[in-house]
Amino acid sequence: MSEVERFEVVGVGDIADVLGVLVDRLGLRVDHDEHGDRRRLDSTDRRLAAADVVLEHRVSDGGAADLVWARSGRVLHRIAGVPLVPPSDPATSGLPARLVEIAGSSPLVVADAVRSRVISLSSLDDEEKTIVRVVVDDTASESDPMPLLIEVVALRGYRSEAERLTADLHEHFALRPTTTWSIDRSAVRTSGETLIGTMTAIEGWRSVMRRLTANLNERFVGVLSGRDPEDLHAFRVAIRRIRTLLREGDTVLASDERAHFRTEFLWLGDVTTPTRDADVLVADHPQFVDALGVDHRDWLAPLLELFWSHRVEEQARMADELRSRRRIDFGAAWAAWLEDDARWTADTASAAGRPLLEVAAASVRDAHRRVIRTGRSVRKSSPPSVLHDLRKDAKRLRYLLESFAPVFDADAVARVTEPLRRLQDELGTFQDDAVQALAVRQLVAGRGDLAPDVEIATDAVVEHLDRTSRRARSRSRAAFDDFDDRRVRRAVERLVPVRKGSPR
Amino acid sequence: MRVLATYNIKGGVGKTASAVNLAHVAATRGDRVLVWDLDPQGAATFYFRIKPKVPGGGKSIVKGSAELGDAIKATDHENLDLVPADFSYRHLDLWLDDAKKPLTRIRRALRSVAEEYDTVILDCPPSISLTSEGIFRAADALLVPTIPTTLSLRTYEQLDRFIDDNPDMVRDLRILGFFSIVDRHRRLHRRFMSEFREAHPDLLESVIVNSNDVERMGVERRPVGAFARGSRAAKSYESLWDEIERRLADR
Numbered sequence: 001m002s003e004v005e006r007f008e009v010v011g012v013g014d015i016a017d018v019l020g021v022l023v024d025r026l027g028l029r030v031d032h033d034e035h036g037d038r039r040r041l042d043s044t045d046r047r048l049a050a051a052d053v054v055l056e057h058r059v060s061d062g063g064a065a066d067l068v069w070a071r072s073g074r075v076l077h078r079i080a081g082v083p084l085v086p087p088s089d090p091a092t093s094g095l096p097a098r099l100v101e102i103a104g105s106s107p108l109v110v111a112d113a114v115r116s117r118v119i120s121l122s123s124l125d126d127e128e129k130t131i132v133r134v135v136v137d138d139t140a141s142e143s144d145p146m147p148l149l150i151e152v153v154a155l156r157g158y159r160s161e162a163e164r165l166t167a168d169l170h171e172h173f174a175l176r177p178t179t180t181w182s183i184d185r186s187a188v189r190t191s192g193e194t195l196i197g198t199m200t201a202i203e204g205w206r207s208v209m210r211r212l213t214a215n216l217n218e219r220f221v222g223v224l225s226g227r228d229p230e231d232l233h234a235f236r237v238a239i240r241r242i243r244t245l246l247r248e249g250d251t252v253l254a255s256d257e258r259a260h261f262r263t264e265f266l267w268l269g270d271v272t273t274p275t276r277d278a279d280v281l282v283a284d285h286p287q288f289v290d291a292l293g294v295d296h297r298d299w300l301a302p303l304l305e306l307f308w309s310h311r312v313e314e315q316a317r318m319a320d321e322l323r324s325r326r327r328i329d330f331g332a333a334w335a336a337w338l339e340d341d342a343r344w345t346a347d348t349a350s351a352a353g354r355p356l357l358e359v360a361a362a363s364v365r366d367a368h369r370r371v372i373r374t375g376r377s378v379r380k381s382s383p384p385s386v387l388h389d390l391r392k393d394a395k396r397l398r399y400l401l402e403s404f405a406p407v408f409d410a411d412a413v414a415r416v417t418e419p420l421r422r423l424q425d426e427l428g429t430f431q432d433d434a435v436q437a438l439a440v441r442q443l444v445a446g447r448g449d450l451a452p453d454v455e456i457a458t459d460a461v462v463e464h465l466d467r468t469s470r471r472a473r474s475r476s477r478a479a480f481d482d483f484d485d486r487r488v489r490r491a492v493e494r495l496v497p498v499r500k501g502s503p504r
Numbered sequence: 505m506r507v508l509a510t511y512n513i514k515g516g517v518g519k520t521a522s523a524v525n526l527a528h529v530a531a532t533r534g535d536r537v538l539v540w541d542l543d544p545q546g547a548a549t550f551y552f553r554i555k556p557k558v559p560g561g562g563k564s565i566v567k568g569s570a571e572l573g574d575a576i577k578a579t580d581h582e583n584l585d586l587v588p589a590d591f592s593y594r595h596l597d598l599w600l601d602d603a604k605k606p607l608t609r610i611r612r613a614l615r616s617v618a619e620e621y622d623t624v625i626l627d628c629p630p631s632i633s634l635t636s637e638g639i640f641r642a643a644d645a646l647l648v649p650t651i652p653t654t655l656s657l658r659t660y661e662q663l664d665r666f667i668d669d670n671p672d673m674v675r676d677l678r679i680l681g682f683f684s685i686v687d688r689h690r691r692l693h694r695r696f697m698s699e700f701r702e703a704h705p706d707l708l709e710s711v712i713v714n715s716n717d718v719e720r721m722g723v724e725r726r727p728v729g730a731f732a733r734g735s736r737a738a739k740s741y742e743s744l745w746d747e748i749e750r751r752l753a754d755r
Contacts, residue, residue: 077534077583129553130580157577
């Protein structure tokens with residue numbers, strides 16, 4: 001198999017200059033020069049990305065359609081004439097069996113898309129045999145001009161020839177090594193930068209939900225493995241953000257799909273909650289030790305073991321659910337819906353065709369009003385559920401602000417977000433610590449084999465959690481008062497000029 | 505990794521053309537393919553425009569003092585690599601004769617690249633010798649191109665007898681014979697094919713017809729599928745490969 005070195009060409013904007021050197025000075029032969037669209041395909045659970053495999057469907061402007069399969073940046077295989085229109089079932093798509101094994105049974109969908117000019121060149125020996133391949137990649141990105149990419153592909157058995165050619169390239173160009181496959185490079189640069197206020201609301205909603213779906217997919221393998229709790233945390237945040245967009249998209253999205261996917265994402269979130277709670281218990285263990293005093297560290301050791309075994313059980317349960325037919329079908333349906341252009345038209349719902357800025361700002365104003373209304377209803381005697389509702393309202397407002405931040409006034413967003421974050425922190429501590437205290441009680445309740453020391457330590461931990469929870473509740477009042485402030489209200493209105501009779 | 509060998513005791517029956525073209529078909533279907541040109545004439549090496557030279561000589565690979573992987577060269581075709589021949593392979597029998605456990609030498613050399621390739625095709629010299637026996641031991645199947653002529657059919661039967669007489673040497677080796685360089689306009693070819701199929705019902709159905717495109721490989725120095733895609737010859741090799749895959753899967 002071949003080895004690839006990849007470089008960004010620094011300070012050369014014109015591809016003709018690069019080609020001039022490659023062909024005229026270095027004697028390379030141009031094999032292909034194609035403009036076209038490139039779409040990276042992956043299963044809905046990102047199995048290919050997890051296996052470091054890139055599957056790219058390239059359609060040149062001349063109509064040629066190729067499927068390119070690469071691993072670790074090396075092209076393993078190119079299948080010509082594949083008019084693959086995702087989502088496609090790997091088993092029936094004509095893919096090589098080895099690739100089908102990796103992709104599994106879930107449909108292939110478009111993960112990223114870019115437009116490129118790709119020029120393939122060869123360095124030949126005196127038998128006219130290709131000994132080194134060079135690929136020049138000029139990938140367009142509206143938001144950010146990207147440097148040209150040069151790949152030097154050392155064919156097996158010709159490494160020294162490739163090294164010589166690379167040295168020649170360094171003499172002619174300033175090259176910056178990069179390891180990123182070009183389509184990924186573009187996706188990284190464009191993610192989150194594609195929102196503009198004048199686009200239609202449905203385009204904006206779709207763009208944000210696609211990005212959030214990419215976040216979900218990126219984390220999925222990590223969530224299944226359970227190695228890094230950050231994966232699950234980020235996964236759950238992406239779910240909640242999508243749920244917020246679905247909830248707030250009542251005037252933008254088609255009602256049937258919206259209702260269906262709200263139910264499914266709620267289920268997906270619920271599936272992950274016990275594992276996340278268990279993660280937090282394990283992560284907070286040092287805090288319990290601090291609260292109890294280092295001298296009593298040993299008393300807590302059995303408790304930590306209990307937390308761990310509980311986490312392992314919950315992780316296994318969650319992984320089963322995430323591999324379930326329901327999750328697979330839901331993931332496939334979601335990806336298919338997101339990629340089906342016919343479902344994302346301006347006449348889908350009443351405000352779908354209106355400018356994103358207008359509709360998003362109206363959603364933020366509504367969400368802000370809900371936070372104020374709920375917050376003002378909280379009394380000292382209010383049950384925890386009221387504060388929980390306030391927390392959920394605050395999260396929704398935060399997610400809306402962050403999702404559509406590129407189209408809003410940045411200062412106004414910061415002015416709202418800052419006190420909102422403090423309020424969320426206090427409400428979060430209140431609720432999380434209360435939930436943890438309950439979880440610890442329940443975990444220990446079923447265990448009759450714990451030493452008295454451990455029981456004492458457990459009681460101390462629960463008391464500590466109750467105490468921190470109570471304190472957070474009392475601080476949340478002040479945090480809300482800071483948020484329920486004239487300056488914040490003005491900032492919400494400054495996100496976009498408000499006129500009488502604006503939508504919603 | 506499965507190991508196939510294009511083999512016939514007789515020369516000029518289309519062994520190398522079959523090795524090169526079948527390897528190309530397998531590679532375009534997604535297999536990672538290695539061709540090992542064991543014939544000192546180096547025709548497969550020539551077809552791939554690769555210089556017939558093995559670093560350290562072929563002897564070092566067969567003796568085990570060098571890795572097969574270090575001799576591999578990429579061809580101009582994706583997924584398709586080659587171990588070039590060099591003229592010293594004419595001494596292959598002598599090297600094997602000197603070596604301990606000569607019959608396992610080729611198999612052992614291949615073991616080091618087993619993870620890198622799905623299919624290996626050995627392009628063998630025409631003979632029946634110690635080299636052939638090493639190939640029989642290394643291969644899962646022999647692909648035996650046979651021209652429908654008296655002498656060619658006779659050598660096929662010699663091979664058949666040899667295999668029958670040496671069950672310990674060949675172990676699970678499968679013999680997949682097929683007709684090659686067939687001229688359907690010639691009545692004698694048609695007659696021989698018909699009679700021979702009756703005697704050997706295991707012969708593959710696919711037939712490689714005599715074709716200008718196969719002859720052009722020497723000028724183009726590429727597999728037929730690379731310069732005459734969709735031609736009758738290219739399709740013949742595709743059909744043949746499909747049938748070989750089916751037969752191997754039936755095992």
